[in-house]
Each structure stands twice: as structure tokens, then as C-alpha cells.
Amino acid sequence: KAGVTQTPRYLIKTRGQQVTLSCSPISGHRSVSWYQQTPGQGLQFLFEYFSETQRNKGNFPGRFSGRQFSNSRSEMNVSTLELGDSALYLCASRTGTGNFGYTFGSGTRLTVV
Amino acid sequence: TQLLEQSPQFLSIQEGENLTVYCNSSSVFSSLQWYRQEPGEGPVLLVTVVTGGEVKKLKRLTFQFGDARKDSSLHITAAQPGDTGLYLCAGAERSNNAGNMLTFGGGTRLMVKP
Numbered sequence: 001k002a003g004v005t006q007t008p009r010y011l012i013k014t015r016g017q018q019v020t021l022s023c024s025p026i027s028g029h030r031s032v033s034w035y036q037q038t039p040g041q042g043l044q045f046l047f048e049y050f051s052e053t054q055r056n057k058g059n060f061p062g063r064f065s066g067r068q069f070s071n072s073r074s075e076m077n078v079s080t081l082e083l084g085d086s087a088l089y090l091c092a093s094r095t096g097t098g099n100f101g102y103t104f105g106s107g108t109r110l111t112v113v
Numbered sequence: 114t115q116l117l118e119q120s121p122q123f124l125s126i127q128e129g130e131n132l133t134v135y136c137n138s139s140s141v142f143s144s145l146q147w148y149r150q151e152p153g154e155g156p157v158l159l160v161t162v163v164t165g166g167e168v169k170k171l172k173r174l175t176f177q178f179g180d181a182r183k184d185s186s187l188h189i190t191a192a193q194p195g196d197t198g199l200y201l202c203a204g205a206e207r208s209n210n211a212g213n214m215l216t217f218g219g220g221t222r223l224m225v226k227p
Contacts, residue, residue: 004155033214043156043201043217056214090155094213101146102215104155 004105018079025093032074037088119218137184142204145185150199192225
């Protein structure tokens with residue numbers, strides 16, 4: 001069974017640019033969540049999608065957005081990049097119901113210069 | 114937003130020693146999950162505890178959920194170098210629309226020396 005696939009693994013962008021990250025969940029998982037991990041703040045929740053609808057959103061500015069497609073694949077977009085957006089962006093999937101844990105991808109390491 | 118305090122932040126021990134990591138909150142979570150993360154990889158789920166007072170064992174790892182579902186602990190017996198990594202506790206919050214989000218503790222970085 002394939003795991004959660006995130007692309008690309010590494011990305012270097014310049015301040016002011018925008019970036020799109022992709023996540024393919026485990027087959028059959030309808031819930032996809034995104035987290036940002038930094039040394040200073042740890043892991044912070046960005047948003048959760050289920051059946052193409054955003055169910056929850058964390059405390060991040062509107063520059064951070066996402067979407068989910070009918071095949072459950074998800075993308076997140078960050079516009080007008082700032083140096084502080086440099087982080088490991090993690091995608092996690094789950095079936096969408098119950099108390100089951102999440103399966104995380106390996107993440108996309110974004111560096112903003 | 115609920116907060117999770119995890120302690121200790123760093124732990125360096127010799128192979129064969131025992132250790133306990135604590136995860137505390139002033140709020141109740143619907144479930145508590147423990148993850149382990151290796152450098153350059155995403156967190157890997159170790160266990161989910163749901164019921165207050167629940168104890169789960171995974172080989173040399175013992176997980177406990179507090180009676181009030183506000184705190185949890187992870188105990189490792191006879192630690193091995195392969196246990197080295199970042200251990201994260203995460204509380205699951207249910208939202209009104211049946212959504213789910215995880216609040217993570219700050220993590221415990223464990224190093225087990227041979």
C-alpha cells in the first residue's frame with residue numbers, strides 16, 4: 001500500500017514569489033491535512049480538507065491556501081513568500097472518521113531566500 | 114486553541130536505561146497520539162489512546178492516557194540506539210463540522226548512546 005506522497009521534496013524560492021505544494025494521500029483516505037514544522041514553533045496546523053471541502057483552518061494568514069480534488073489529492077499554495085515561510089511542510093491523510101491516527105508524508109522542505 | 118506541554122525537551126541516555134516522556138494539557142482531547150520523527154522524514158504514528166486511564170504497550174514502549182484525558186506519558190524500557198529520534202505527542206480536537214485537527218507538543222529529542 002503506497003504511503004502519502006509529497007512533491008517536490010525540496011524547493012528554493014525567492015521572497016515575493018508564490019509556491020504550490022502537492023500531496024497524494026493513501027488510497028481510500030478522504031481527509032488531508034497540512035502542517036508547517038519549524039524549529040521555533042514546532043508543528044502547527046494549517047488546514048484540513050475532506051471531500052473537497054475545507055473543514056478546519058489554523059491561524060495562518062490568507063497567503064496560505066489549499067484545495068482538494070475529487071481524487072482526494074491536495075495542493076497548498078503560499079503567495080508572496082516571506083523568509084519566515086521557510087519550513088518543512090507536511091501533509092497527512094486519514095480515513096476521515098473516528099479516532100484513527102494520521103499517516104504523514106515525508107514533507108516538502110521549502111527555503112525562501 | 115488548546116496547548117500541549119511536553120517534557121523533557123531533550124534527553125540523552127545510555128543504552129539499557131529507562132525513560133519517561135510527559136505530555137500535559139489543561140484541556141481535554143478526544144484522543145491523544147504519539148509519533149516518532151526521524152530527521153528529514155514525516156512523523157510516524159506509534160499509538161492512539163482514546164479512553165481515560167487507557168494503557169497500551171508496543172514492545173518496550175508503554176503509553177498511558179490520564180484518567181481525565183488531559184495528559185499522557187510514554188515510557189521506554191531498556192532503551193536502544195534505534196530508539197533515537199524526536200517523539201511528539203499530539204492531541205486530537207473535534208470541531209463542530211466533524212473535522213479533526215492535531216495540536217502537537219513541542220517534542221522530546223531522545224538520543225540513546227551505545
